[in-house]
Amino acid sequence: MAAPLSVTEALARVLERAVPLPTESVPVGDAHGRVLAADLAAQRTQPPDDVSAMDGYAVRFADVEAPGARLRVIGEVPAGRPFDGAVGQGEAARIFTGGVMPAGADTVVVQENATRDGDTVTFSAAAGFLGRHVRNRGRDFSAGTVLLREGRRLSMRDLALAAAMNHPAVPVHRRPRVGLLATGDELVPPGTPPGPGQIVYSNGFAIAALARHEGAATIDLGIVPDRLDETVAAIRRARAEGVDVLVTTGGASVGDYDLVQTALASEGMQLAFWKIAMRPGRPLMSGRLGDIHVLGLPGNPVSSFVTAVLFLVPLLRRLQGRADLAIPDEPAVAGAAVKANDERADFLRATLSSDAEGRLVATPVTDQDSSLLAPLGLADGLLMRPPHAPSVAAGGPCRVIRLPA
Ligand SMILES: Nc1nc2c(c(=O)[nH]1)N[C@H]1C(S)=C(S)[C@@H](COP(=O)(O)OP(=O)(O)OC[C@H]3O[C@@H](n4cnc5c(N)ncnc54)[C@H](O)[C@@H]3O)O[C@H]1N2
């Protein structure tokens, strides 16, 4: 039997045929977290003119170099209402923050340093320097400059910037539609009293939240019992819903009631792989059902979440045109000794803290069983253990992935 795929090879297979989804135009106010499908250039220059940064008086610097200057006020310049005239020698214009600097004026004196008496103003202090309190045209950005690049996931601040560049809508990749299908006779939804041997359905809540956090829309395909006909019917529902990604949980292993792969194969899925050299998550399955990317996650709650972090997240990012596919790993020190690893890459649930030197410390939780949600809840990260990694003493180097909150 061929050796199971490594995590890296498996991820490459999952991503193999994934291409960014088509582009749509979305109002800028709705585009938070969406991924740009084209470079975005400024449609205008900001600020469009030299403007005042303060409430005060627009003056000629030469007139106010010394304290005590007395000038004649010839007009008023609120923001949005430029002044037609020009400020000559010995003259000032009353100006407000954002007001366009009138011709002739080159400096602003703040009103706190001014005493107004009818048409004259006297300044108690010198202006400081030429151009004081003036924001020059184009100081923020100039028309034509690309400020947001294709592939960028738009932050809140990016929305303000895109709007300032005068884009009422932005081109983004369509959100992936992720169908979530849980399998298992033993599962009942939260709030239902479980019958004998039954447990409460849980892992899909974390996976759905993770998918939405990554920009996907989720479709709940429900919980199906371990029966071929019902599993097939749910797969058909997924197709009818037009999902881009079908995520199944449970029924992925080798037991008599693990029917997910059989049901998918009967519907025409082309299997890419099943089983990888990883812990937790060995029975991970990947394939294609027509255009649908299928990820069969193991049922154990920790296994399903960890495989979703490592495989679903990059797939969703690729479908949205992102360049940064994987959640990056970073250096840390082990908070406790870690034993040598076997042939499966291990992802230990770990709490993260920092030591006196400011180093990130990853301390594995005591019980690493893949069914345990309580320790998963305590963990902030995954301490990565490559296949055959040697033991690490407490304080020794390791690498971690931060889990999304
Ligand atoms: N003989 C073998 N048995 C098992 C193997 C193996 O290689 N040989 N692999 C083990 C590993 S590793 C894993 S992981 C599990 C994965 O099995 P399945 O994907 O078939 O998952 P199930 O059997 O359906 O469920 C496992 C466990 O998780 C609970 N579960 C399932 N779905 C949910 C859910 N949505 N919410 C909460 N809990 C869920 C389920 O009740 C089971 O307890 O197989 C091992 N066995």
Ligand code: MOO
């Ligand atoms: O691979 Mo299983 O996920 O170890 O429990």
